[in-house]
Amino acid sequence: MSNLLESLQADLEKRQTLGLMRQRRLLDSPQAEHITANGQPFLSFCSNDYLGLANDAALVTALQQAAAEAGVGSGASNLITGHHRYHDQLEQALAAFVGKPAALLFSTGYMANIGVISALMGREDAVFSDKLNHACLNDGAFLSRATHHRFPHNDVAALEKLLQTSTARHKLIAADGVFSMDGDLAPLAEYLALCERYDAYLYVDDAHGFGVLGPQGRGSLRHLGLESPRLIMMGTLGKAAGVAGAFVAGEKVVIEYLIQHANSYIYTTPAPPPLSAALLASLHEIEHGDARRKQLFDMIALLKSELSLTRWHLLPSSTAIQPLVVGDNHEALALSQYLQTCGILVPAIRPPTVPVRTSRLRISLSAAHSEANVRALINALHAAERDIPAGAQA
Numbered sequence: 001m002s003n004l005l006e007s008l009q010a011d012l013e014k015r016q017t018l019g020l021m022r023q024r025r026l027l028d029s030p031q032a033e034h035i036t037a038n039g040q041p042f043l044s045f046c047s048n049d050y051l052g053l054a055n056d057a058a059l060v061t062a063l064q065q066a067a068a069e070a071g072v073g074s075g076a077s078n079l080i081t082g083h084h085r086y087h088d089q090l091e092q093a094l095a096a097f098v099g100k101p102a103a104l105l106f107s108t109g110y111m112a113n114i115g116v117i118s119a120l121m122g123r124e125d126a127v128f129s130d131k132l133n134h135a136c137l138n139d140g141a142f143l144s145r146a147t148h149h150r151f152p153h154n155d156v157a158a159l160e161k162l163l164q165t166s167t168a169r170h171k172l173i174a175a176d177g178v179f180s181m182d183g184d185l186a187p188l189a190e191y192l193a194l195c196e197r198y199d200a201y202l203y204v205d206d207a208h209g210f211g212v213l214g215p216q217g218r219g220s221l222r223h224l225g226l227e228s229p230r231l232i233m234m235g236t237l238g239k240a241a242g243v244a245g246a247f248v249a250g251e252k253v254v255i256e257y258l259i260q261h262a263n264s265y266i267y268t269t270p271a272p273p274p275l276s277a278a279l280l281a282s283l284h285e286i287e288h289g290d291a292r293r294k295q296l297f298d299m300i301a302l303l304k305s306e307l308s309l310t311r312w313h314l315l316p317s318s319t320a321i322q323p324l325v326v327g328d329n330h331e332a333l334a335l336s337q338y339l340q341t342c343g344i345l346v347p348a349i350r351p352p353t354v355p356v357r358t359s360r361l362r363i364s365l366s367a368a369h370s371e372a373n374v375r376a377l378i379n380a381l382h383a384a385e386r387d388i389p390a391g392a393q394a
C-alpha cells in the first residue's frame, strides 16, 4: 500500500528535477502581441490567435449586443432547450464556409475529438492515427474501444500497410491537418486516396488550418482542393477564430448521427449563445481577412529568411507555428528564460507534449505582429546563441 498524497508529491518532485515542471502565467491583459503576464509587460509569441481576432472590436461588440439580448447562460443541454438560434446560425454559416452539407458545434476542440471518434467507432472498428496527433485524438480513439494503430509521422506507406492487413469493420484515419507542435501539413490527398482504396474515412483535425489556410481561410481541405463524402473535418474556434469552441463538418448523416450518439455533445451545456454571435462576426472577419493572412505570411517569411542560428534550428514549417528545436529540456528552458529577460515570451515545449530530446521553443506568429516585433525576436535569439553557454541549466 502507498499513500496517494505521498505518491503525488513524489511525482511533482521528479518532474522538478527533470526540468518538466509546468507553470501557469497570470494574464492581466487581452490576448494580443503585447501582453501583461505575472505583472510584467511582454512581447508575446505564445498564442494561437493567428489573425489577431481575440480582442477585435467587432467581435467584442457582437458579444456584448448578443448578451444584452439573449442573456449569458445556455441553461440546458442542446437536446433539451439549450440549442439557441445563434448556435444554429453559426452551424449553418460554418458548414457553408467550409463547403460541407452540415456542421455541429462543440464547446471545445477537445470535446469534439473525444465525442466524434468515440461515437463513430466501436469495438469492431479501427482508428489509424499519426504518431504526432494531438492528445485529444488519441483520447477519442481510446474511449471508442476500437483497435488503435499509430503510424510514424506523415508516413503514407506505413499507413497503407496497416490498412492492407486490417480486418476491421469500419476504418477511420485521424490526423492533424497542421501539426500543432511541428507546424507541418499532413499528406491529406494521399490519405484520401487510401480511403478510396481501402474503404476508410478521414477525420481531419484542422485546429491550426481553419482561418489561416485555403481560399479565405477555409482550411486545410480547401487548401488542397479535397472534397469527398469520406471526409469529416473538425475546426477549432479558439485559435484563428479568436473566441472558443469547435465544430465538426461533414455529410448530413454524420452530423445527425453525432447529435444522437456523441456523449460530449449530448450530456453537456452548450457554450453561451453570445459566443456564437461573436463567432458569426469572426467568420465575417475571416472571410474578408486576406489582408490579415498576408501580414501573417509576411511575418513567417521574415522570420524564416532572417533568423540565422547554428546551435538551434527551425523545423521546416511554412505555417504560423515555427518550432525552434533545442533538444535538451534544461537548455530549452534557459533559452525561454533568456528571452523573458529581453521582454519576449516564447513557451518552451517539453515531453510528453513533444518526443524526448526534441524540446523546443514554439514560436507562433500572428497577423497582429509587426515587422519590428519579429525583428526584435530575431535579434534576441541571435544574442541568446552568443550568450547562453552550451548545456546551460535554467
Ligand SMILES: *Cc1c(COP(=O)(O)O)cnc(C)c1O
Binding pocket: 107, 108, 109, 110, 111, 113, 134, 136, 176, 180, 205, 207, 208, 236, 237, 238, 245, 246
Ligand atoms: C488546440 C487543439 C485542440 C483542442 O481544441 P480546444 O478548442 O482548445 O479544446 C485539438 N486539436 C489540435 C490539433 C489542437 O491544436
